[in-house]
Amino acid sequence: MAFPRSSLQMGEDRASVSISEEALIKERGRRPTFIPESFMPSNRNKHRNSHSQSFDDYFLGPRELDRHSKWPMLFRIHGSCVPELLLPLLFVAAWTTSICLFSRHVRDLGISSTLLTVLGFIVALSLSFRSSTAYERYMEGRRAWTTLTMVSQNLARNVWINAVEREESAKDDLLAKVTALNLIVAYAQALKHRLRFEPYTHYDDLRDRVGHLDTFAKEATELEPHRDDDPPTFWESWGEYLAIPMALSNPRKKIKNANYPLGNLTLEILNHLTVYINTIIAGGCFRANIYQTQALNAVMTMNDIQANTDRILNTPLPLAYAIAISQLTWVYILILPFQLYTTLGMVAIPGTLFAAYMILGFASIGREIENPFGRDVNDLPLDDFCNQLAVDIDIIMATAPRDSDVFVKHEQNQLMHPLSRNGYEAWSESSIDEIRSALKKKSLISQKNVQPGLRRRDDVMQGEGDRRYERMRSSGNDVV
Incomplete structure (x- = not known):
């Protein structure tokens, strides 16, 4: 489809447009234009094969649900905590090697393994506590997003089917319903960005969905064109891959450095949804009170989901616990070679490395999934969830x-089916008794297909039950 030249030309080129072309542009502006297929969002190039996948893409997350790897779990790197443990394990290897060499050539530094037993129990208890609390937060976030998907689908179906389009304003009511369902998708997208500390509206998946709304976030986006959207530098990227604390930036930096009120975009979207629901209630579009109640309750549930996700995001593990667990694990790892050298000798080097990998690995996993809404590989794939919700709501609107x-x-x-292949017209000519009799026969066939003892004729029970089955077969002409 050809686009108006005014939408493609800037500066002096616009001056060369003739009067007739300007009239044509205005005439075309009255008709809806469509996005060319090449500009439409697509998952066609979302995945790259193993030959074209870049190094950055391999370690970025969250992990896509439809990605499949044929590598055994033992050899997989994508999704593991190995990149984050490279530097700590190198330090542990250097520390353990120096202790073992000093003990072998200068003075034996080996100590009794009694301390190993005592501290090992405490370390195991603390790591179990850290892992269980982190996974609980992870699953709680997943449950919240599942509830959001279910509520959004129910609200969209309720509005699309139960809200009647009035004869005098059928077109306006239809476009208003489409707008409301688009706002439901926009709410999920806005909640995703809110949980990732992205408070503006210029993001590709959100800009066109909320650009028509009067919100604080939209105003802040327009007033602050030079936002901190620069891509990370080379050292910042590597610092993120390797989990170097000094190289990690504050995730709330955009909110902290904002110069204008950011508002609460998700809450403002719910305000617009509520206004629409009140409008169709006042207009009599909902013919039953239960439809009105369900719609308003759905909005309240969506607000409750936002509160729950904010609670998960803003209530991490208490800092005292995190510091104590980190100090305890590192003290245990650092004194481990002193205790292993007495019994293992130089084999204490790989033994310490293996123990450090397990201990630091579980601590790293707990730290990564503690916030399930981020961009780590093992975080929840919120982008896929939002895209799937958009597809589901588009399916609802398609018919x-x-x-x-x-x-x-x-x-x-x-x-x-499977008793008969006749359609509705054939059965509509039957009596009610014949239909009920056919339903009973259909039930017997269904039980025969499900119960293993009835799948073969030789296994059917003898006696009255067998004779009833034979009568059923002889009386039904359309049995398959």
Whole structure:
């Protein structure tokens, strides 16, 4: 589809547009234009094969749900904590090697393993506590997003089907319903960005969905064009891959450095949704009070989900616990070679490295999934969740609400499958008793297909039950 030249030309080129072209531009502006297929968001190039995948993409997250690897779990790097443990393990290797060499050539520094037993129990208890609390937060975040998906689908279906389009304003009501369903998707996208400390509205998946709303975030985006959106430098990227604390920036930096009020975009979207629901209630579009109650309760549940996700995000493990667990694990690892050298000798070097990998690995996993809404490899794939919700709501809008007779009385509606292949028209000529009798036979066939003892004729029970089955087969002409 050709686009108006005014939308593609800037500066002096616009002066060369003739009067007739300007009139044509205005005429075209009255009709809806469509995004070219090449500009539409697509997952076509989302995945790269193993030959074209860059180093950065391999370690970025969250992990895509449809990504499949044929490598055994033992050899997988993507999703593991190995990159974050490279520097700590190198330090442990250097420390253990120096202790073992000093003990072998200068003076034996080996000590009794009694301390190893005592501290090992405490380390195991602390790591278990850290892992269990982190995984609980991870699953709580997943449950919150599952609830959001379910509530959004129910609200979209309620509005699309139960909100009647009035005859005098059918077109306006239809466009308003589409707007409301788009706002439901926008709420999920806005919540995702809120949980990742991205408070503005210029993001690709959000800009076109909320650009027509009067919100604080939109105003801040327009007033602050030079936002901190620069990509990370080479050293910042490597510092993030290797989990170097000194190289990690504050995730709340954009909110902290904002010069204008950012508001609460998700809450403001819910305000607009509530205004729409009140409008269709006042207009009599909801014919039953239960539809009104369900719609308003859905908005309240969406607000409750935001509060729950904010609680998960803003209530991490208490700092005292985190510091104590980190200090305890490192003290245990640092004194480990002194205790292992007495019994293992130089083998204490790989033994200490293996123990350090397990201990630091579990601590790293707990630290990574403590915030399940981030961009780590093992975090929740919120982008995929939001995209799937958008697809689901588009599917709901794809079909206009119809009368049930359209599919109930369809000629291909095989009501008694697998008993009969006849359609609705054939069964509508039968009496009620014949239909109920056929339903009973259909139930017997279903039980025969499910119960293993009835799948073969030789295994059917003898006696009255067997004779009833034979009568059923002889009386049903359409049994398959």
